[in-house]
Amino acid sequence: MAALFDASFNADDMPFDSAELIGRLHGADVLVSSITDRIDAQTISAFPPSVKLIAQFGNGFDNINIEAAHAAGITVTNTPSVLTEDTADMAMALILSIPRRLNEGAQVLLKDGTWDGWSPTWMLGRRLGGKALGIVGLGRIGTAVARRARAFGLSIHYCGRSRKPAQVEETLGATWWESIEEMLAHVDIVSLHTPHTRDTFNILSADRLRAMRKGAVLVNIARPELVDEQALAELIEAGHLQGAALDVFEHQRGINPRLLALARAHKVVLTPHMGSATLEGRIEMGETVIVNIRTFLDGHPPPHRVLPEHILHHEPRGS
Known part of the structure; x- marks a missing residue:
C-alpha cells in the first residue's frame, strides 16, 4: 500500500474509537478497516467528505453499517473467497x-x-x-x-x-x-x-x-x-x-x-478466532484489498463490492 498510495497506518494494531478514527480520516479517500473497527451509522455520518471507499480487510463486514455507507455515497468492499x-x-x-x-x-x-x-x-x-x-x-x-x-x-x-x-x-x-x-x-x-x-x-x-x-x-x-x-x-x-x-x-x-x-x-x-489465520490467507486478503482500492481509484467498479441488497443488515457489533 505504501508503494502504491500515500498511506498512513495504525502502527499499534489496536482499534481506534470512533472519534480517533474520524480524526485520522481527514484528507483520506479510503479507509482500510477490519472486523474490529465498529463503523456504525453515527460514525459514517461524521466521516469527512473526502472518504469514498471503505475497503474491508476480511470476508465478514457486519462491523459496518452498509446501508448508511451507501446512503452517504461511500463504496464498501470486502475480501471474499480467499479464506x-x-x-x-x-x-x-x-x-x-x-x-x-x-x-x-x-x-x-x-x-x-x-x-x-x-x-x-x-x-x-x-x-x-x-x-x-x-x-x-x-x-x-x-x-x-x-x-x-x-x-x-x-x-x-x-x-x-x-x-x-x-x-x-x-x-x-x-x-x-x-x-x-x-x-x-x-x-x-x-x-x-x-x-x-x-x-x-x-x-x-x-x-x-x-x-x-x-x-x-x-x-x-x-x-x-x-x-x-x-x-x-x-x-x-x-x-x-x-x-x-x-x-x-x-x-x-x-x-x-x-x-x-x-x-x-x-x-x-x-479457539481464538483462528479460522482464517494462515500466512497465505492474510497475504491474499491484503492483495485483494489493494485490487479493490486500485480498481476504485482508477474509476471502475471494484470487483468485491458489498451492496445493501446483498444483506439483511444488523447494526454493527463492537470489536
Whole structure:
C-alpha cells in the first residue's frame, strides 16, 4: 500500500474509537478497516467528505453499517473467497475435536509429563464415519466443509435461504431440509456457515438448541451472534448436548465463565478466532484489498463490492 498510495497506518494494531478514527480520516479517500473497527451509522455520518471507499480487510463486514455507507455515497468492499479453504480446514479440525476428545487427550501429558499407558477403554471418543453433519449455510465455506466431511464418511445435510441445484447436491451427496428445526432433529453435528444478519441473529436459539439430537455437537466458526450462548452452556451442562467447538464467541464483557468452565471440563473447545489465520490467507486478503482500492481509484467498479441488497443488515457489533 505504501508503494502504491500515500498511506498512513495504525502502527499499534489496536482499534481506534470512533472519534480517533474520524480524526485520522481527514484528507483520506479510503479507509482500510477490519472486523474490529465498529463503523456504525453515527460514525459514517461524521466521516469527512473526502472518504469514498471503505475497503474491508476480511470476508465478514457486519462491523459496518452498509446501508448508511451507501446512503452517504461511500463504496464498501470486502475480501471474499480467499479464506474459504483455510476456514474450511479449521472447521474440519473443530468437527473432529469433540467426538475424538483431541483437546482432552493433548492435555494428558502436559500435567506432569507422565502417562499410565494405553488401555482398551481409555479415552474413548466417537467415530465420525456414519454420522450426519448438518450445515447451516451451504455457501463457499459450507460447501468446502461438506467436501472434506464427506471424505471422513459423514453424510451431508444442509439448510439455508435457498436450495442448491441438483448437480451440487449430487456432487456433495447433500440432503436439503426446508426447515432448520427438521434438520437439527436428524443430524449428529451442526456446523454454522452463515453471515450475521437480522434473519440469522440467534439462529440457534434456546428452542432450536433443544431441538438438536441428544448427544449432538455444535461447531461455530462463523459469528458469535448466531448462537444463544447461555442456552448452549445450559444444554451441555445438562448433558443434552455432548459439547461444542467454538472459534467465535461473545467476549466483549469477558468470555462467558460457563463456557470457560465447560472448556476446562473438556466439553467445549475454544479457539481464538483462528479460522482464517494462515500466512497465505492474510497475504491474499491484503492483495485483494489493494485490487479493490486500485480498481476504485482508477474509476471502475471494484470487483468485491458489498451492496445493501446483498444483506439483511444488523447494526454493527463492537470489536
